[in-house]
Amino acid sequence: MIGGEFGKIIARQKAGEKLELGELLVSESGENKILMQVFDLIYGSQISQQNLELISGMKLEENADTEFFDRNLRNYMLARLKNLVTINKEKAFVSKLMPSFFSEIKKEKKDDLSFLTKPENPLFIGNLRSGSKMLDVPIYLEGSRVLSHHILIAGTTGRGKSVLISNILWNLISQDYCGILVLDPHDEYYGRDKLGLKDHPKNEKVSYYTPKEPPAGAKTLKINLKTIKPQHFDGVVNFSDPQRQALILYYKFFGSNWINNLLFERKIEGVTFHDQTVAVVKRRLLHLLDLEIQGENIITKGIFDINAGINTIYDIIKELEDGKVVIIDTSSFSGAVEILIGSLIATELLNNYKFYKMKGTLSNSPVISIVLEEAPRVLGKEILESGPNIFSTIAREGRKFKVGLTAITQLPSLIPREILANMNTKIILGIEMKPERTAIIESASQDLSDDDRNIASLDIGEALISSNFAKFAIPVRIPLFEEIAKKDIGSKKQEKRDFSGIKISYN
Amino acid sequence: MKFAHLADCHIGSWREPKLKDTSTLAFSKATDKCVKENVDFILISGDLFNTSFPRLDNLKTAVNSLKKLKDKGIPVYIIPGSHDYSPSGKTMLDVLEEAGLFVNVVKGEEVCGKLKLNFTIDKKTGAKIAGMLGKRYSLEKKYYENLMTENLEKEKGYKIFMFHSGIDELKPEDMQNIITQPLSLLPKNFDYYAGGHVHIVKDTKIEGYGTIAYPGPLFPNSFSELEKLERGGFYIVENGSLRWEPIQIYNIFKITKNCNGKNPEQVYDEITSEIKHKEFNNTIVLIRLHGTLSSGKPTGIDFKEIFSILYGKSAYFVMKNTSALTTKEFEEIKIDVKSVEEAENSIIKEHLGQIKLKNFDNEKEELLIKSLMEALSTEKQEGETNPDFERRIKEEVSKVLDIDVK
Structure with missing residues (x-):
């Protein structure tokens, strides 16, 4: 340790060692240890820049066979370090100490990190990473708090967002403290034709809804028109004020049969609409809900139905409240339909949880997180300019009711600053674009102002966790999904089959 | 091909002395109708009996009906349901099957840890019948999860699958809390799915699955079922088209009163004036009261007198339900009206x-x-x-x- 200032300490690297950006180092200072991280690497030399340029010129231009005397003493690497945390007897505190001047710093050892314990409600993110090395130290956050206070997962395509989500979901299946709703626009998490959540040893805690050929155990996604309310369209369809009023009036007058009556343009006593209002609303609803009118009948072509699916939303919410992971395959829908489904579930779920809070029974219910891919579609500045929707409401006040979002995006800069600030845990994967990095850094829970280069250099599967529920921004490596899944599947004990009551002939 | 599809006969279900023989009577009526209709065979999709060892008097009457069918050469195919199944496999159903009164079609082999169900072929029609039993709390779901479906789905010919489970996708709104399972667990490509367990009358065609039908019980099994269904029945399936045959044992008369803001005397007066000019011959009268009384308590309503008037007017049986009736004078008691299974389920989950x-x-x-x-x-x-x-x-x-x- 040879100089610098708090948060920007300069250390000299011993010859033969190879420090990396993001590497973790430990300094011992009396009873305390200080965990530090390399955020910059620079060359150092006892020889002046002018002489170095001259010597290099001699080598390049004249092929001179030059060699430094005491080369390890004269030329070396300097690392710039920032304090992460002060450790005292297996407890970690926000760092307010500087290491002693000229003291030695070492690479971290497992013992130094024993303060990283497994909380009561663990949410596994990955293994601690020192530079590019993955350490045998699993990183768990306190899941019930992290999930209710929202997670933002940001990273460029191909940096490991899907693997991270698959891992998180896989590990949460075994936990009873949370229910997770996944709107899956790429139908990638259940694993219809590949290894996926269906293969989890506790797959009875996974529920999968799909509109197309449900595999054994999956449910057909059908939603009854009676379960849709006008507010579910907020943020889905941009209705004008008169159109919105028409929706609300139909709902007030006809109750759960409002869509049916609106589609047949039935009159509401004492109410007159502008000529085109109902016709436009009708046309937009027919298009969005994939319906057709033939004579006196409504023909349903998509997932919205007049007979089936009356309990779908109820069942999904019940499963979430039972701590299950519910995956909705939205791969065959337009974005608007996917958001409408999400809006339907999220609205009713939040209403339930508000009711539980009012009754004083909310503590008995698990925390619920809603996984939203391409989050700016519902949380983007542009969409929110036309008014709030259920997802922005959850982002602002969901934590009070144990309902959170897990928002995934490669463009965090499109999300308003206020909502980004409400996402109290950010899992940052590699981001090349400067404005996107800036948006994340400016809203992070820890000071990441020196981590811009670090974030830009994050490789596939490397991440940085910034969270209100972590003492420092934790570098992690995300294990491959196949590795963790196969390990769990392999350790599952073969259950004895029980077919009692059936007359079986054993072969 | 013409066959009958019955389910949820629940022989021996009612404990009230006046109703305890009703389900047996309904079964006899149904089998008589089947003989009259000259069906080729009869399917009973679970819960023929209300327990695995029914009372002897009920058993005797049921055996009598089954014997008549046997004598007429009408085969009966059954599956055990959640009420008449037993984990040890020892039930009265086995005894009756041994006596040749029906065939339990839930038979198979265990192949590499999987359950392979075998078909039972009806000799006269060639219909191929396979089936899965039902268990309490829908524990049969585990069986379905380990079921080999390929052999069932690839078999050619007219195929019937008998099952005793609720299906998520077909569950009505008022049965939200019952435990059901996804449709995708049923094997595909059957012509007819003979369902039981859920007491609804419903038939629907689903792509890839054929007709899925629930005939409902032969006689309603509870106060609320009597209110909702009024009578039981079964399907007659003839060349692919379905006809629901009602079984009328008694007439039903419903008295439903919203008691909000009324006192017990007013409620009494309203009920007695409603029944004043009516006769109730061979009728079950159902009185359901709900709301909040402005004064007095529910027991202040003179039910003894109301019952007496109704019996005086030849009512066969009178029942009342006041579980949703409260009063302003006393602390509200919250009662969740649930089935026994639902109540047990929520208590288990709580603990x-x-x-x-x-x-x-x-x-x-x-x-x-x-x-x-x-x-x-x-x-x-x-x-x-x-x-x-x-x-x-x-x-x-x-x-x-x-x-x-x-």
């Missing part, structure tokens, strides 16, 4: 995880509790000695716990 055991998570605990409750809910049979009853219970429990109980 899960109180004792921590290694390698024993909530799901396992729930499954064990439900299986044990199922095994322990069996009743001592008429003529069964205490040591025999004890032995039978031990056998069933040891099967659930996978241990030897000596």
Whole structure:
């Protein structure tokens, strides 16, 4: 340790060692240890820049066979370090100490990190990473708090967002403290034709809804028109004020049969609409809900139905409240339909949880997180300019009711600053674009102002966790999904089959 | 091909002396109708009896009806349901099958840990029938998860699948809380799916599955079912088209009153004036009161007198339900109207995880509790000695716990 200032300490690297950006180092200072991280690497030399340029010129231009005397003493690497945390007897505190001047710093050892314990409600993110090395130290956050206070997962395509989500979901299946709703626009998490959540040893805690050929155990996604309310369209369809009023009036007058009556343009006593209002609303609803009118009948072509699916939303919410992971395959829908489904579930779920809070029974219910891919579609500045929707409401006040979002995006800069600030845990994967990095850094829970280069250099599967529920921004490596899944599947004990009551002939 | 599809006969279900023979009577009426209709065969999709060992008097009448069918050459194919199934496999159904009164189609092999069901072929029509039993709390879901479907789906010919389970996708709104399973667990490509367990009358065609039908019970099994269904019935399926045949044992007359803001005397007056000019010959009268009385208590309504008037007008049986009736004068008692199974289910869930055991998570605990409750809910049979009853219970429990109980 040879100089610098708090948060920007300069250390000299011993010859033969190879420090990396993001590497973790430990300094011992009396009873305390200080965990530090390399955020910059620079060359150092006892020889002046002018002489170095001259010597290099001699080598390049004249092929001179030059060699430094005491080369390890004269030329070396300097690392710039920032304090992460002060450790005292297996407890970690926000760092307010500087290491002693000229003291030695070492690479971290497992013992130094024993303060990283497994909380009561663990949410596994990955293994601690020192530079590019993955350490045998699993990183768990306190899941019930992290999930209710929202997670933002940001990273460029191909940096490991899907693997991270698959891992998180896989590990949460075994936990009873949370229910997770996944709107899956790429139908990638259940694993219809590949290894996926269906293969989890506790797959009875996974529920999968799909509109197309449900595999054994999956449910057909059908939603009854009676379960849709006008507010579910907020943020889905941009209705004008008169159109919105028409929706609300139909709902007030006809109750759960409002869509049916609106589609047949039935009159509401004492109410007159502008000529085109109902016709436009009708046309937009027919298009969005994939319906057709033939004579006196409504023909349903998509997932919205007049007979089936009356309990779908109820069942999904019940499963979430039972701590299950519910995956909705939205791969065959337009974005608007996917958001409408999400809006339907999220609205009713939040209403339930508000009711539980009012009754004083909310503590008995698990925390619920809603996984939203391409989050700016519902949380983007542009969409929110036309008014709030259920997802922005959850982002602002969901934590009070144990309902959170897990928002995934490669463009965090499109999300308003206020909502980004409400996402109290950010899992940052590699981001090349400067404005996107800036948006994340400016809203992070820890000071990441020196981590811009670090974030830009994050490789596939490397991440940085910034969270209100972590003492420092934790570098992690995300294990491959196949590795963790196969390990769990392999350790599952073969259950004895029980077919009692059936007359079986054993072969 | 013409066949009848019955389910949920629940012979012996009603405990009220005046109704205890009703389900047996409904069964006799249904089988008589089947003979008259000259059906080729009869399907009973679970819960022929209300317990695995029904009372002897009910059994005698049911056997009499089954014997008539046998004598007429009408085969009967059954599956055990959640009420007449037993974990040990020992039920009255076995005895009756041994006597040749019907065929239990739930038969198969275990192949590499999977359940392979075999078809039973109806000799006269060539219809191929396979089936899966039903268990309490829908525990049969595990069987479906380990079911080989390829052999069932690839078989050619007219195929019938008998099942005793609720289906998520077909569950009506007022049955939100019953435990059901996804449609995708049923094998595909059958012509007819003969369902039972859910007491609804419903038939629907689903792509890839054919017709899925629930005929409902032969006679309603509770106050609310009497209110909703009024009567039972079954399907006659002739060359692919369905006809629901009602079984009318008694007429139903419903009196439903919203008691908000009324006192017991006013409620009494309203009921008596409604029944004043009516006769109730061969009728079950159902009185449901709900709301909040402005004064007095529900017991202040003179039901004794109301009942007496109704019986004086030849009512066959009178029932009342005041579970949703409260009063302003007393502290509100919250009553959740649920079926016994739903109430048990929520109590089990509330108490899960109180004792921590290694390698024993909530799901396992729930499954064990439900299986044990199922095994322990069996009743001592008429003529069964205490040591025999004890032995039978031990056998069933040891099967659930996978241990030897000596």
